[in-house]
Amino acid sequence: MHQRFRLAVLAVATATAMSAAAPARADGFINVLTGGTSGVYYPLGVALSQIYGAGIAGVKTQVQATKASVENLNLLQQGRGEIAFTLGDSLRDAWEGNTEVGFKGKLDKLRGIAAIYPNYIQIVALKSSGVTKFADFKGKSLSVGAPKSGTELNARAIFAAYGMKYGDLGKVEYLPFAESVDLMKNRQLDATLQSAGLGVASIRDLSTSVETTIVAVDAETVKKIGAPYVAVTIPAGTYQGQTADVPTAAVGNFLVTHADVPEETVYQMTKLTFENLDKLAAAHGAAKSIKLENALAGMPVPLHPGAARWFKEKGVLK
Numbered sequence: 001m002h003q004r005f006r007l008a009v010l011a012v013a014t015a016t017a018m019s020a021a022a023p024a025r026a027d028g029f030i031n032v033l034t035g036g037t038s039g040v041y042y043p044l045g046v047a048l049s050q051i052y053g054a055g056i057a058g059v060k061t062q063v064q065a066t067k068a069s070v071e072n073l074n075l076l077q078q079g080r081g082e083i084a085f086t087l088g089d090s091l092r093d094a095w096e097g098n099t100e101v102g103f104k105g106k107l108d109k110l111r112g113i114a115a116i117y118p119n120y121i122q123i124v125a126l127k128s129s130g131v132t133k134f135a136d137f138k139g140k141s142l143s144v145g146a147p148k149s150g151t152e153l154n155a156r157a158i159f160a161a162y163g164m165k166y167g168d169l170g171k172v173e174y175l176p177f178a179e180s181v182d183l184m185k186n187r188q189l190d191a192t193l194q195s196a197g198l199g200v201a202s203i204r205d206l207s208t209s210v211e212t213t214i215v216a217v218d219a220e221t222v223k224k225i226g227a228p229y230v231a232v233t234i235p236a237g238t239y240q241g242q243t244a245d246v247p248t249a250a251v252g253n254f255l256v257t258h259a260d261v262p263e264e265t266v267y268q269m270t271k272l273t274f275e276n277l278d279k280l281a282a283a284h285g286a287a288k289s290i291k292l293e294n295a296l297a298g299m300p301v302p303l304h305p306g307a308a309r310w311f312k313e314k315g316v317l318k
Contacts, residue, residue: 033084035068069150197286266306
């Protein structure tokens with residue numbers, strides 16, 4: 001009898017130890033919706049996919065390159081992804097059902113996970129174009145990002161604040177980051193507007209290939225746009241040939257999911273994201289700006305219960 005009791009205790013202890021050592025379990029599939037491969041969302045999405053794959057037993061992960069914010073949010077509403085990157089203004093517009101920016105109606109299934117890093121509006125012109133300030137874009141060619149992408153929505157806001165419209169340009173292109181850079185290298189495009197984390201690969205590539213000018217967006221103009229835009233600075237030396245600080249606008253990025261993703265899955269994704277910020281920063285320097293204390297700042301949609309549970313455990317959510 002005593003022997004059986006000892007064996008039973010041993011079995012329970014062994015099972016408990018194995019459970020503690022094993023990765024958390026949340027069976028299923030996690031499709032990470034990102035952006036173009038030359039942007040910031042994609043390398044961070046790859047890192048998250050690896051983190052989740054290693055940390056959540058029974059889960060298969062996949063990374064999907066997309067046109068970023070607007071497409072990501074529409075895909076989440078359709079249940080065609082489990083976690084996505086998005087700009088804050090796109091997320092707000094999706095929740096409000098702004099049809100003018102690419103949403104058929106209110107995307108009511110969206111649920112928040114966390115605020116992450118800010119996207120800097122980075123406007124880069126060929127030095128040979130003669131563009132040194134925003135007003136100089138009249139009659140010039142500019143790529144404003146993929147149609148109705150988060151970047152293109154940022155471009156619309158900047159143009160409106162300066163009292164300009166796309167019709168003032170000599171030519172407007174709606175291209176992803178990498179394609180815009182290729183055209184600029186070939187002198188077929190004067191400038192590109194890119195909304196991304198600092199040090200984005202596409203602009204690094206461009207600045208090492210041709211002489212460029214980073215065009216400022218002054219603080220007064222940013223103030224005209226209003227929330228969720230804030231005035232920030234692109235520090236000198238961020239890109240090759242950039243010898244001075246450049247003022248511009250920024251918009252926060254968010255990780256989001258949808259209401260039908262299981263609570264445990266979102267709990268584990270939230271937990272593993274913040275427990276592996278070093279790995280995210282290694283994937284792209286923009287992730288160095290992700291802070292637990294800012295994780296709920298400006299969230300325009302309801303938190304997913306799984307994320308809320310983890311933030312309550314950490315004391316971030318009361």
